[in-house]
């Protein structure tokens with residue numbers, strides 16, 4: 001088992017170096033994030049519906065579970081590519097997928113079951129902000145070519161909020177009282193001294 005896993009990683013490392021030509025073994029840069037999708041090469045088939053199911057809000061640094069669901073089209077075999085627009089967010093591969101660079105893709109063509117193909121994956125949220133997920137799913141006919149297949153894309157916005165992480169307003173308050181506080185104190189002391197001096201004189 002260990003030996004075969006090693007072999008697989010060596011093979012995928014080799015494939016990664018020629019990822020622009022990769023296909024049934026996985027491909028990146030085709031999630032729709034930068035305009036390119038599976039349909040740059042795949043053609044002739046019927047478009048499937050592609051959907052990302054999962055939470056649209058995550059607490060800071062929390063891990064959310066997501067599923068990419070591909071339905072319809074040629075629906076024999078398929079694959080996918082998922083990317084994020086936030087470098088501080090981390091995608092984690094689930095069963096049937098692998099991580100290439102910062103993106104996820106299938107690790108071999110996967111079979112549809114009842115006209116549906118699912119890929120589970122995780123997203124580790126950044127400390128703040130939001131993350132846009134980009135996903136492309138391909139529904140293929142298993143003719144070992146790009147013909148008779150078609151992909152579709154989808155996106156999901158995830159907002160990072162809540163949780164127990166320190167919030168910025170607290171830091172701001174500290175900053176304000178530190179800078180605003182000491183001049184006020186100096187002024188008050190000076191005023192008190194003046195008053196005392198005047199009383200002594202009078």
Ligand code: HEC
Pocket residue numbers: 020021022023024025027030031037038039040041042077078079080081109110136137138140141142143144145146149151
């Ligand atoms: C640069 C061109 C290119 C792009 C872009 C591309 N593929 Fe492919 N794909 C191929 C070629 C060539 C084949 C046929 C050889 C093979 O099966 O590996 C193929 C085959 C496949 C197959 C097997 C299809 C069958 O009917 O046998 C799957 C699944 C697949 N690609 C998934 C994807 C997915 C998912 C995407 C988008 C995220 C994608 N491909 C984008 C070139 C591409």
